[in-house]
Amino acid sequence: MNGDDAAALIRTGGRTTCAARFVLTPDRWLDMAHALSRTTMPLLGLWADGVQVHALFMDGEASLIASVAVTDGRYQALSPMRAGAAAHERIIHDLWGIAAMGSHDDVPWLDQGRWPVTWPLRDRPPPASAAPDGEEFTDDIALQQAGGVVLGYGPADGGFDSPFHLRLGTPGERITQVTTRMGYAHRGLCARMRGLAPAQAAQLAARIDATATMAHQLAFFRALAAVTGTAMDGISAAGVVLGEVERIATHLDCLMQAAERVGDVRFASLAGELLEYVRETCRAQYGRRLLLDRLLPGRAVPPYDLSPAEEMIRALQTGRAELRRLFRRPRGLAMQGRDLGILSADHARRWGIMGCVGQASGIEYEPRPSLPGYRTHRVGDVGEGMGDVTARLAIRLHEIGLGVQRLSAAHETVMPASIPSFSDGTGEGIGHAEGPSGPVWHWVRLEGGRIAAWWCGDPSLARIQALPDILRGATYDDVGLIVTSLGLSAAGADL
Amino acid sequence: MAYLHLFGPDGVAVPRLVTLDIFHMETGGCTGCAMELRSLSRALVAARAAIRFVPTPRQAALLLVTGSLTVSMAPVVEQAWQAMPGPRSLAAVGDCAVDGGLFPPNYAVLGGVARHAHTSLLLPGCPPSPAEILRALVDWHTSGEQAGTV
Numbered sequence: 001m002n003g004d005d006a007a008a009l010i011r012t013g014g015r016t017t018c019a020a021r022f023v024l025t026p027d028r029w030l031d032m033a034h035a036l037s038r039t040t041m042p043l044l045g046l047w048a049d050g051v052q053v054h055a056l057f058m059d060g061e062a063s064l065i066a067s068v069a070v071t072d073g074r075y076q077a078l079s080p081m082r083a084g085a086a087a088h089e090r091i092i093h094d095l096w097g098i099a100a101m102g103s104h105d106d107v108p109w110l111d112q113g114r115w116p117v118t119w120p121l122r123d124r125p126p127p128a129s130a131a132p133d134g135e136e137f138t139d140d141i142a143l144q145q146a147g148g149v150v151l152g153y154g155p156a157d158g159g160f161d162s163p164f165h166l167r168l169g170t171p172g173e174r175i176t177q178v179t180t181r182m183g184y185a186h187r188g189l190c191a192r193m194r195g196l197a198p199a200q201a202a203q204l205a206a207r208i209d210a211t212a213t214m215a216h217q218l219a220f221f222r223a224l225a226a227v228t229g230t231a232m233d234g235i236s237a238a239g240v241v242l243g244e245v246e247r248i249a250t251h252l253d254c255l256m257q258a259a260e261r262v263g264d265v266r267f268a269s270l271a272g273e274l275l276e277y278v279r280e281t282c283r284a285q286y287g288r289r290l291l292l293d294r295l296l297p298g299r300a301v302p303p304y305d306l307s308p309a310e311e312m313i314r315a316l317q318t319g320r321a322e323l324r325r326l327f328r329r330p331r332g333l334a335m336q337g338r339d340l341g342i343l344s345a346d347h348a349r350r351w352g353i354m355g356c357v358g359q360a361s362g363i364e365y366e367p368r369p370s371l372p373g374y375r376t377h378r379v380g381d382v383g384e385g386m387g388d389v390t391a392r393l394a395i396r397l398h399e400i401g402l403g404v405q406r407l408s409a410a411h412e413t414v415m416p417a418s419i420p421s422f423s424d425g426t427g428e429g430i431g432h433a434e435g436p437s438g439p440v441w442h443w444v445r446l447e448g449g450r451i452a453a454w455w456c457g458d459p460s461l462a463r464i465q466a467l468p469d470i471l472r473g474a475t476y477d478d479v480g481l482i483v484t485s486l487g488l489s490a491a492g493a494d495l
Numbered sequence: 496m497a498y499l500h501l502f503g504p505d506g507v508a509v510p511r512l513v514t515l516d517i518f519h520m521e522t523g524g525c526t527g528c529a530m531e532l533r534s535l536s537r538a539l540v541a542a543r544a545a546i547r548f549v550p551t552p553r554q555a556a557l558l559l560v561t562g563s564l565t566v567s568m569a570p571v572v573e574q575a576w577q578a579m580p581g582p583r584s585l586a587a588v589g590d591c592a593v594d595g596g597l598f599p600p601n602y603a604v605l606g607g608v609a610r611h612a613h614t615s616l617l618l619p620g621c622p623p624s625p626a627e628i629l630r631a632l633v634d635w636h637t638s639g640e641q642a643g644t645v
Contacts (some may be wrong), residue, residue: 004592091533114566120602156520156571158550160529160536163521163568184567185523188603203597209526253530256537279534289624355543491526 003119006035007059011068018226018428018443021054021065029068036081042352045441045457046078046088048096050121055085056430056441056457063430065443071097075104075172084352087465095121095190108245110183110494118327121191139169147171152475155484162209162491166467166479173475177466186494193454198224198297198422201451205442206292209492211253214239214246215435216442216456217295224297224422225441226429236417239295241306241410243433244289248316249278250436251396254487255323255333258393261481262336267326274319281312298421306413316404320397327397337389341482343470344387351466353395355438356395357486361387389485423449435459437487442495458492496523515546515636517586518555523604524562524596528622532561535625540597546632552578552627557616563591563598564605572608586635587615588628593619615639 009032013022024032036043044063045056051077068075077100079086083386089100090109097119099106111118113132117125139150155163163184169177189208193201205220206213212359218239225232256271279289286294286306326336343353348361425446433440438459446452463486474482521529536548541616550576560572576583587609590596595606609617618631 034635107636112567114570115602116566117602125602149510154567155551156575158518158552160519160521160526160533162526163523163571183569184565185521186565186567186603187563187598188601191601192598207525207527210525210530213525213527253533259534260537268537269541272534274535283624290530290622292527292621315613407531489625491524 006032006039006041007057007064009035010057010059010064013066015430016067018065018430020063020430021067021428023052023067023069026068026071026076027322032066033076033078033081036078040349042081042349043078043353044352044439045455045456046085046092047443048092048098048124049305049445049453050096050359051285052094054307054443054455055095056443063432063441065430073097074099074101074102074383074447079103079105082352083350084462084465087461091215095119097122108183110186112181112183120188126154153479162200162489162494164464164488164490164493166471167266168476168479170205170476174344174473175471175476175479176473178471180464180467182464182494183338184494186489189456189495190454193451196451197449198425198446198451199299201444201454202296203293203457208495209458209460209489210292211250211487211489212435212458214243214291214294214435214494215433216428217293218243219431219433219440219442220444221297222431222433223429223444224425225420225447226427226431227427227444227446228420228422228425230420232420234414235295235419237413238306238415239433241308241407242286242291242294242411243435244403244406244410245278245282245286246307248400248407249275249405250487252278253382254396254484257484258337258389259333260457260482262333263485264333264336265324267323267333270319270323270326274316274323277315278312278461283307285309295419297419298423300418301415303414303417306415307411308407313404313408316400316407320400320404323400324397327394334390337481337485339386340389340478341470341474341485342386342388343466347466347469348387351462351469353438353459353462353466355435356399357392357438357459357463360391362397389482392485405492422446425449437463437489456495457493458489460487460488460489460493463488464490464493507556511638513545515632516549517557517559517632518575519548519559520553521567522560522568522572522592522608524537524564524589524598526562528561528592528620529623531625532559532588534626536644537635538625542569544590546629546636550554551579552576555579557584557586559588559620560592560608561587561589563595564608564611565636566603566605568613569605584615585612585615586618587612588616588618588620589616590619590621590629593617594620596621622638 050069054067057064094111118128153166155165165181168175197235208216252275254485259268283289343361345362348358355488372481428445441457443455593607600606616635
């Protein structure tokens, strides 16, 4: 059996209302798991609906979902073959109490022991035991022998990022041990989505992560459209234009934060001015600075022109050229980020990291060129491929240029007057959009026009899992810059 | 020309502020309000204003919370509050922090922090713009100064 057999094996499963999803027997699921060890087919997500566990793969340019029934509260783990599945398996256990057989790590990921119930997504969740007085961590032997200092990062540092905690073992100058603690930003979105009408659910999807709100809105909308087979060419084109504006704003924000962290005032000032200009233009032209609630199902408004303002295009073209010059100047941001926080291509593949961070690590091929809104460029285009902070920031700077090119060609794009409401849809669908930090996925099951089950895949989860590999060997002073360059969002990862 | 800014549009002299140090906490939202606060913070630093965001609660007089309060962040907020010295105040910015917004209480969320503690400053919005936040902070701070409570 070769690698392609994993996809072929999935397609032998039972068909469902979702064209990309196939139901496997537990034995076939096990065969698939073994076949995965002989293929590079990336795993993009893993989730449960209480009855089945679903795994999302990318087979060439097509998404492919394998499902297996949960038997006696268990299913066969995929994390031995796909390391990136580990956090998903722990989340499934936290939310449903469904165990992954063969998983190497069963420590809770979201549940810090403070929820009033255990396994909250079950129909009748059992009450939880008393909350712990303090947190317990286990340090590895190397750190214990070194007797070093343990430093914390987050969840509250006075900054403006969503909360998560890093426990950093620092026996000497360099970090040797990294433990992540998540769940601070968990809002129970899966539970909230159940029973909502699509218009209400879209408001929640828009607020998963404000740095990628258009990407989430578009992916959610595409999932709904897939359920009902609705044509959405005009809406998709509008979403791509707004998504491009959002990508530029988020990249500028990331670059500005990185410059502030290294004290590059000139770069930070210019990036900040451009960012504010883009946000104010969004407010004037699209009605919201952060583009929330632009794609609400059932919304009927007069069609409005989305063509970006010429002044903004010119300002971004001029500003980006100056940012590039400042980025490359002696003692500039490029020089200060070199060799920091290196994510090798092997580690990026191991954790399933895509988007600009994966490309900065030298992953030149991602099998999604046919999807709308996708951009393809090789790492060589920007002269970097080391996977360090400089490479990641250079990719973002490069993508700003691509975005401006795309916006300047987006004439006569109009937001349609009415958006389908999906008020009587029944079935399943999956949708995707390319967010500023990587691909965003939404899977939805509708029953009588109401959300029966929902899942969202955000690129931040894979990056957070990779943090131990990225931060090991760094100094504590560089942690903030490295984390900023990754564009992490705990809000997107925790849901 | 800076003296021109000593008067408001109505001709009334703008009072000189005592420095207001703010410790911000994002407690479980979409971070939209936090992003607008970052824009405000940058503008305040550039203007060398008397309002500033500080990296530790031990320097702060105002604890500014954005986002709906998650169960896991509640003890963190409590620790930050206890670490603040002397007279201290609590501000809730954004719909989520005011009343939970789109994230009302469930197993993981307690709702808006304003529903659980006395707040001195409430500013709804999803999210409020940096200008709205600044106006609310200045109004609250100047009224507090005049009342002698800050």
